[in-house]
Amino acid sequence: MTDPILPLTSKDINTGKSVENDAAIVTQMRLLIDTLKTHNYAYYVLDNPILEDSEYDQLRRSLLELEGEYPDLIQPDSPINQVGDTPLSAFTQVMHDVPMLSLGNVFEYDDLRDFMRRVNDRLNDAQKNPEYEMELKLDGLAVSLKYAYGKFVQAVTRGDGQVGEDITQNAKTIRNLPLWLADATDIELLEVRGEVLMPKAGFERLNRLAAEKEEKTFANPRNAAAGSLRQLDPSIAASRPLAFYAYSVNQGLPESIETQSAALAWIGDIGFTVSAVRVVQNPREAQAYYESVIATRSDLPFEIDGMVIKVNRLSLQQQLGFLSREPRWATAYKFPAETVMTRLHAIEWQVGRTGAITPVGKLEPVKVGGVTVSNVTLHNFGEIQRLDVRAGDMVSVHRAGDVIPKVTRVWTDLRPEDSKPVKLPSTCPVCDSPVVLPEDEALARCTGGLFCPAQQQEALIHFVSRRAMDIDGLGASWLISFFEHGLIKTVADIYQLHNHQDEMITYEKLGEKSVKNIISAIEASKYTTLARFIYALGIRGVGETTAQNLAQQFGDLDSLMAADIEKLLLTPDVGAITAELAYKFFRAPHNIEVITALREAGVHWDKVEQVVSEGLPLDGQTWVITGALDSMARDEAKAKLQALGAKVSGSISAKTTALLAGDKAGSKMAKAEKLGVKVVGEDEFLALVGE
Secondary structure, eight states: OOOSSOOTTSBOTTTOSBOOSHHHHHHHHHHHHHHHHHHHIIIIISSOOOSOHHHHHHHHHHHHHHHHHOGGGOOTTOGGGOOSOOOOTTSOEEEOSSOOOOOEEEOSHHHHHHHHHHHHHTSOTTTOSOOEEEEEEEOSEEEEEEEETTEEEEEEEOTTSSEEEBOHHHHTTOTTSOSBOGGGTTOSOEEEEEEEEOOHHHHHHHHHHHHHTTOOOOSSHHHHHHHHHTOSSHHHHHTSOOEEEEEEEEEOOOTTOOBHHHHHHHHHHTTOOBOOEEEESSHHHHHHHHHHHHHHGGGSSSOEEEEEEEESBHHHHHHHOBOSSSBSSEEEEEOOOSEEEEEEEEEEEEEOTTOEEEEEEEEEEEEETTEEEEEEEOOSHHHHHHHTOOTTOEEEEEOOTTOOOEEEEEOGGGOOTTOOOOOOOSBOTTTOOBEEOOTTOSOEEETTGGGSHHHHHHHHHHHHSTTTTOOTTOOHHHHHHHHHTTSOSSGGGGGGGGGGHHHHHTSTTOOHHHHHHHHHHHHHHTEEOHHHHHHHTTOTTOOHHHHHHHHHHHSSHHHHHHOOHHHHTTSTTOOHHHHHHHHHHTTOHHHHHHHHHHHHTTOEEOOOOOOOOTTSTTTTOEEEEESBOSSSOHHHHHHHHHHTTOEEESSOOTTOOEEEEOBSOTHHHHHHHHHTOEEEOHHHHHHHHHO
């Protein structure tokens, strides 16, 4: 598969420029070889990998492509045909009777079909389209076990594929590893291979106990399993929750067994633990099973990083044979990588609703976590400085589940020679207003305010959003279109769109019915609440909770607009910074004009019934709500607390009286426990309200 991420076959990874001589090609090869050897040692010898498997795979594929294009320049110490690394000297070294080879990899359905096509190319017509056996690719330490007439006699690690480490005494402590096979006493020598791993529950327990003792914790279950097996003291291995899963029989298999699936069934019957096995007939069936395993992967008791696909018939395996490093009859179908390497071509700056200047990395498009990613947020200028990321860098990008992609590593050793540190723009990329970076803040900001078109557009989008004015049907794309055509500039102009219906109808994909629906939604939004209106104005630092508190505190908009900083500070959840921002917002002439225009257009709300908390049961208390409640929405729970005299805040502090915690309470629950804040469950809350 051609790697779109590291195009090293025709470009120098240090300069990105075309290379025309052997020395430059060798330089590329040496850089990749040295990097791979460093990580091989960390993975196989130290059991402390510093790369994700997907990152290692990409580096290896890049070297493989270079060697394929320039075979005369292949370096004698290339690790391409190397399986592992040098065995540890602390253990007795053992030569494998049959080399413990690694597996090739496929990453997509097309790669899988290519693998099966290559198998077919080596078979005669009667043998073509064989059935395949699929197993879970366990993420552990590969081990070979030997039994003499049913008695366990030796365990050896993979090592470098030819020579491994004798870990027999440690292996004896693995709870599910049989030391005696009653059904194999007639077999002179039985060799079974598999993975030693640490189940998720045991790994979490091991790390928890280590943390309590202030000892070093393990990065992942694979490290924990490998580190446990390589302890010189077997009692340490015995204390660790290890398990052995068998995946092949290399010597001593009864002649009557003709397939891999039957071999695994047999060793399961005689006492070994075997993972799930499925026999498939073609690529479509293999893909369907692969996708079903991905969907349930998180439910498994152990970590896996893909599927292993093998030609099922053993005689065909023997006929197909081996390459120098891997069998031709088997491959690993890796899961979508959650961390990948790609090129960061440029860094662009975006302007948000509050003027925040956010850097966005423009990537060479790459699949990560099953999704093609071409942009990644770099958060703020401080993050750029922390990572020392630059345009032209190779970077690692991580994405898991629905998590927003982020840069986790910058490959400075692959950095172009002419790279330059990123500088914060001095002026806004949209309106050329000065950019400032407040002393105690990470975010730089455009000082253009509503003069800045980017901030104007974001303010419009926020104003119509569901939690603000909730103007259904007036989405971001239409708002931006109306803005660019000059129909609207401020949020007040939205309520004048009824004067432009004929022009709106002429826009592509916006017919007469859609225009009427938008106008109706705008008209309906005129009746709202004071809290929604305050939130819709987009005052920096004023979220939904703070807007609700301001509405309750002041009762009407005129009182809020006239309030000085001291009065604003009396509002729950309003600190010095938010008070100052609100004070300045309501004194800016442009903002006053927009608010006046909105009220003249008919935006209105019912009078706020202010709660006099004095004498109420929860007077003087501050509550926070988190998680999902079964019996009511959080807004309803908030109203009930306020009716009892409590102030409801959006954040936990030492001054918080209680936290009302529903399902999936998250970080606020942890912070409450840390600060010693009382946590109230939903049942207790309902009892309190009932009283």
